[in-house]
Amino acid sequence: MKSNIVKDKSFEFSLKIILLFKMMQDQKEFIISKQILRSGTSIGANIAESEAAQSRIDFVHKLSIASKEARETVYWLQLLDKSELVNIEVNTHIKDCEEIIRLLTSIIKTIKSKL
Numbered sequence: 300m301k302s303n304i305v306k307d308k309s310f311e312f313s314l315k316i317i318l319l320f321k322m323m324q325d326q327k328e329f330i331i332s333k334q335i336l337r338s339g340t341s342i343g344a345n346i347a348e349s350e351a352a353q354s355r356i357d358f359v360h361k362l363s364i365a366s367k368e369a370r371e372t373v374y375w376l377q378l379l380d381k382s383e384l385v386n387i388e389v390n391t392h393i394k395d396c397e398e399i400i401r402l403l404t405s406i407i408k409t410i411k412s413k414l
Contacts, residue, residue: 309343341368
């Protein structure tokens with residue numbers, strides 16, 4: 300089976316987000332942790348859903364949703380970092396998510412150019 304880099308990276312990112320969520324819960328941060336968990340794991344879920352797209356337009360739509368979720372996740376991670384609500388380093392998570400955004404943007408642009 301052919302490797303899907305963006306799917307693999309988003310899955311690994313989701314696992315890291317789950318661990319981050321657990322760490323945030325341990326430090327009694329309950330609000331932003333849930334936002335990060337939802338948006339951070341939604342990226343991979345939307346990418347997985349795109350594999351069953353009914354058309355190229357549907358495929359682009361699903362990946363666009365994944366991209367929006369990734370951008371939201373970066374926002375929450377940056378907010379968490381600047382607010383200093385918890386004592387957890389999140390810069391690696393931000394970089395990982397930005398890499399996923401770049402991959403999604405490239406895929407979306409390529410597919411749109413072929414429509």
